[in-house]
Amino acid sequence: MEAVNQPEYSTLAEIYDHIMQNVDYDVWADFIDEIIQVHHPDPQSILELACGTGSLSLSLEELMCYEIVGTDKSPAMISKARNKNQKQASSVRFLEMDFLDISLDRKFDAVVSIFDSINYLHKSRSIKKLLNEVKKVIDRNSLFIFDFTTPGNSIQAIEYLDNEEGTTENNYHFFRKSRYDEELQIHYNDFKIEKLADDNETVTERHFEQHKQRIYTLQQMLDIIEATDFEIVAKYDAFDLIEADDDSLRITMVLRCPTIQ
């Protein structure tokens, strides 16, 4: 049986929460909340971009009681998020939306995007486009908080991502190849995903998804942002309120746009 090529985050939605099972989204929500409280006390509303299966939005709603809208381009990821929302009796609104085409007729106190979703943007002009889109849904005091990963992270991550394999509770078997092209600064994650029959052995479907992320140095990201009318409020290393530097592996940027009327 030939593997069928799939768009990013279509079949992967079936195994996403399994491969992220060791990620503590409550801790991540605490960190995002800490950033918001430092730079925008008394926030009410949050828009999450590229929310995936909704784990951060659901944690933020449960722990901090914010009013949250979670959005993602992938219909399969949003469908998983809605299922979790219903199961947890949460009231996050989950919507399908490309963050390069934001269409919401309201403003939020904070717009958030985590877990290197921005690394899916391969060109500086796409990041500038994203920043322009975000301007539609913020006011001059709102924050745009997003993280990205750096070359050092990709070099280290290959060790634990490459050849990762497993079987999920919903009968999917997956195998991941992960490699980093240092010259192009592109990180590839290739997933072979097989749907298994109830005997847990017979393969009924074979899927293939290639994920390509552009990896940015801190300086490259600063150069992109500095060419826009966003101001850099802070840049944090990993999950602490400590200033990021050239050695940081994951950097969380906090931006504001003072030119908005």
Ligand SMILES: C[S@@+](CC[C@H](N)C(=O)[O-])C[C@H]1O[C@@H](n2cnc3c(N)ncnc32)[C@H](O)[C@@H]1O
């Ligand atoms: C690594 S996952 C992170 C998901 C989620 N933020 C989390 O923490 O689990 C990247 C997500 O970015 C989404 N994504 C990629 N490009 C996007 C775009 N142009 N607009 C909206 N979502 C996008 C994917 O569909 C995927 O759900």
